[in-house]
Amino acid sequence: MSKVHNFSAGPAILPQEVIDNCAKALLNFEGTNLSLIEVSHRGKEFVAVMEQARSLVKKIMNLDDAYEIIYLQGGASSQFLMVAMNLLEVKAAYTNTGTWSTKAIKEATSLGNVEVLGSSESKNFNFIPKDYSISSDYDYFHCTSNNTIFGTQMQSFPSSDVPVVCDMSSDIFSRELDFTKFDLIYAGAQKNMGPAGTTLVVIKKSLLGKVTRKIPTMLDYTTHISKDSMFNTPSVFAVYGCYETLKWIDKQGLAEIEQKNTAKADLLYGEIDSNEMFEGTAAKEDRSKMNATFILKDESRNDDFLRACNDANINGIKGHRSVGGFRASMYNALEIDSVQVLVDVMRNFK
Amino acid sequence: MSKVHNFSAGPAILPQEVIDNCAKALLNFEGTNLSLIEVSHRGKEFVAVMEQARSLVKKIMNLDDAYEIIYLQGGASSQFLMVAMNLLEVKAAYTNTGTWSTKAIKEATSLGNVEVLGSSESKNFNFIPKDYSISSDYDYFHCTSNNTIFGTQMQSFPSSDVPVVCDMSSDIFSRELDFTKFDLIYAGAQKNMGPAGTTLVVIKKSLLGKVTRKIPTMLDYTTHISKDSMFNTPSVFAVYGCYETLKWIDKQGLAEIEQKNTAKADLLYGEIDSNEMFEGTAAKEDRSKMNATFILKDESRNDDFLRACNDANINGIKGHRSVGGFRASMYNALEIDSVQVLVDVMRNFK
Numbered sequence: 001m002s003k004v005h006n007f008s009a010g011p012a013i014l015p016q017e018v019i020d021n022c023a024k025a026l027l028n029f030e031g032t033n034l035s036l037i038e039v040s041h042r043g044k045e046f047v048a049v050m051e052q053a054r055s056l057v058k059k060i061m062n063l064d065d066a067y068e069i070i071y072l073q074g075g076a077s078s079q080f081l082m083v084a085m086n087l088l089e090v091k092a093a094y095t096n097t098g099t100w101s102t103k104a105i106k107e108a109t110s111l112g113n114v115e116v117l118g119s120s121e122s123k124n125f126n127f128i129p130k131d132y133s134i135s136s137d138y139d140y141f142h143c144t145s146n147n148t149i150f151g152t153q154m155q156s157f158p159s160s161d162v163p164v165v166c167d168m169s170s171d172i173f174s175r176e177l178d179f180t181k182f183d184l185i186y187a188g189a190q191k192n193m194g195p196a197g198t199t200l201v202v203i204k205k206s207l208l209g210k211v212t213r214k215i216p217t218m219l220d221y222t223t224h225i226s227k228d229s230m231f232n233t234p235s236v237f238a239v240y241g242c243y244e245t246l247k248w249i250d251k252q253g254l255a256e257i258e259q260k261n262t263a264k265a266d267l268l269y270g271e272i273d274s275n276e277m278f279e280g281t282a283a284k285e286d287r288s289k290m291n292a293t294f295i296l297k298d299e300s301r302n303d304d305f306l307r308a309c310n311d312a313n314i315n316g317i318k319g320h321r322s323v324g325g326f327r328a329s330m331y332n333a334l335e336i337d338s339v340q341v342l343v344d345v346m347r348n349f350k
Numbered sequence: 351m352s353k354v355h356n357f358s359a360g361p362a363i364l365p366q367e368v369i370d371n372c373a374k375a376l377l378n379f380e381g382t383n384l385s386l387i388e389v390s391h392r393g394k395e396f397v398a399v400m401e402q403a404r405s406l407v408k409k410i411m412n413l414d415d416a417y418e419i420i421y422l423q424g425g426a427s428s429q430f431l432m433v434a435m436n437l438l439e440v441k442a443a444y445t446n447t448g449t450w451s452t453k454a455i456k457e458a459t460s461l462g463n464v465e466v467l468g469s470s471e472s473k474n475f476n477f478i479p480k481d482y483s484i485s486s487d488y489d490y491f492h493c494t495s496n497n498t499i500f501g502t503q504m505q506s507f508p509s510s511d512v513p514v515v516c517d518m519s520s521d522i523f524s525r526e527l528d529f530t531k532f533d534l535i536y537a538g539a540q541k542n543m544g545p546a547g548t549t550l551v552v553i554k555k556s557l558l559g560k561v562t563r564k565i566p567t568m569l570d571y572t573t574h575i576s577k578d579s580m581f582n583t584p585s586v587f588a589v590y591g592c593y594e595t596l597k598w599i600d601k602q603g604l605a606e607i608e609q610k611n612t613a614k615a616d617l618l619y620g621e622i623d624s625n626e627m628f629e630g631t632a633a634k635e636d637r638s639k640m641n642a643t644f645i646l647k648d649e650s651r652n653d654d655f656l657r658a659c660n661d662a663n664i665n666g667i668k669g670h671r672s673v674g675g676f677r678a679s680m681y682n683a684l685e686i687d688s689v690q691v692l693v694d695v696m697r698n699f700k
Binding site: 002003004006008009010011012013014019020022023026027032033034035037038039040041072073074075076077078080081103106107110188190194195196197198214216217218219231232233234235236237238241315316 | 384422545566582
């Protein structure tokens with residue numbers, strides 16, 4: 001098999017050892033002679049997987065017992081609702097940095113007062129707004145750390161007296177951060193964390209129990225916290241895939257992972273900036289290390305470039321329809337060799 | 351490897367060819383040289399899987415285009431809420447036949463008026479209530495077709511002028527039914543349908559759009575119908591597992607599957623009734639073909655019996671704590687040979 005260079009935006013490339021271990025567990029899970037997907041989630045083997053998938057997150061993020069780790073279903077899209085349902089009493093502050101922020105704002109608005117403190121919508125979300133301050137009378141402040149579609153990423157986070165809620169779906173575990181600065185972090189698994197089908201929520205326990213509305217059982221974080229993410233049958237395979245990916249992340253540590261991601265981003269953005277045929281679409285200071293968005297100055301050559309990428313076994317490089325052009329997603333598991341192949345194609349194209 | 355006889359209540363036994371095909375797709379999905387879990391869900395390969403997973407349900411259930419098929423996340427537990435959210439305007443009728451019905455009633459009650467027409471709660475849910483009629487002024491009638499924990503199953507469904515909603519999580523695709531008699535069917539996948547992590551909803555389109563409440567985006571069936579279950583990233587692996595299982599079901603047809611399930615149930619219940627050491631816990635006429643619940647008359651021998659089962663490589667036979675004793679779950683993929691092994695252990699135990 002010739003190697004495919006997988007720049008897909010998500011579901012996205014995962015480490016080969018994770019995929020191999022998932023396939024092994026499918027055929028014989030922990031020596032049970034049964035498949036991972038046909039054993040009880042309450043059996044000791046899977047309970048151990050869930051426990052480790054939870055404790056590895058705490059370890060990698062360096063969080064103490066003030067935080068709870070839960071695995072839910074429904075994607076980040078369901079968190080847009082659950083965050084507001086569990087935390088929004090009087091008013092909340094949001095920044096709008098793209099498609100996902102917009103959807104998060106829409107869901108929260110249906111439940112209460114939402115103020116948008118900063119938005120880059122008028123410039124097709126090509127930068128991260130920074131000229132705002134967060135007053136202390138909000139229930140929480142919500143931001144999206146990385147914008148898959150528009151190729152921007154928050155390089156720093158605003159200081160705030162109110163709880164900080166962050167959608168980290170597309171750059172979780174890609175860099176070192178002081179995670180104690182956040183009160184609630186959520187992420188659909190299908191970028192850096194594992195297979196699609198589960199959503200990680202990291203939450204400071206002290207945040208909960210403050211709203212007066214009646215929260216439906218499945219939308220209440222306390223339901224899932226009190227049952228260690230086993231209130232009902234979890235998304236077994238997806239949680240197992242996260243467990244395997246978290247072990248891979250933990251072996252390296254976030255410092256090393258960040259270093260590799262920086263090297264990959266430097267290589268690609270270096271080419272985008274020096275190659276006169278191409279142009280980046282995001283503001284330089286806000287460029288994402290996960291998703292590099294760029295265009296051909298001569299758009300009539302788009303199909304030629306896609307064909308050249310295809311010939312080099314490069315997958316998933318076509319840009320999202322909201323931005324056009326191209327997008328190279330460089331999640332943790334992508335090797336720099338693949339970025340070099342793309343850069344070579346760009347050079348040859350010139 | 352010695353064969354394990356898997357009587358687990360769910361997640362449960364799946365056909366070996368389904369497991370093998372899932373493992374193959376993990377290593378190389380549809381010749382892409384990429385894993386099923388690292389390709390875009392919007393790529394043509396996975397879009398085709400989703401389309402077939404939807405159309406196979408229609409084919410097997412013999413439904414026309416009045417029905418929509420969607421794959422959601424969050425388990426049947428989330429459907430307890432979504433059903434009421436989308437359909438309950440004035441009042442709804444429910445039967446209470448066990449743990450899951452009770453939870454469904456609880457969620458619906460938080461949104462509107464619910465009347466429980468029949469309940470077997472006073473007898474620890476050991477039968478299916480039948481002495482009720484459904485007046486025409488309900489928004490819908492809700493029932494649970496099979497009760498995993500208590501080992502009862504509806505052998506027929508009441509006639510009704512109002513839409514019929516059925517939780518078929520634990521006996522879907524186990525028998526021939528006139529599925530056009532139902533207006534909404536939902537099922538967590540992890541018994542007869544596939545791996546945990548996705549939930550099937552079959553819904554008559556004409557049912558929707560009749561409530562006045564504002565429904566949050568992710569809880570609105572129309573959101574998912576309008577995007578062919580791709581409003582957000584679906585639970586890719588679980589949907590693929592369903593697709594493989596549905597192909598296996600379709601090859602045999604529900605008539606043949608029902609025949610096999612009846613033979614397995616007859617074999618086991620025959621032994622329960624003729625072996626003086628054992629006793630079934632459910633009313634005979636309401637016995638489930640999926641989950642047979644039984645006890646040892648001399649409970650002091652429970653551990654001995656579990657040990658004998660264990661020695662025979664029988665897995666998942668311990669009863670749910672709500673009932674005690676034993677439970678043999680005999681989903682579609684369980685072969686009659688495995689039931690024979692259990693029956694032999696019961697005979698030898700005498």
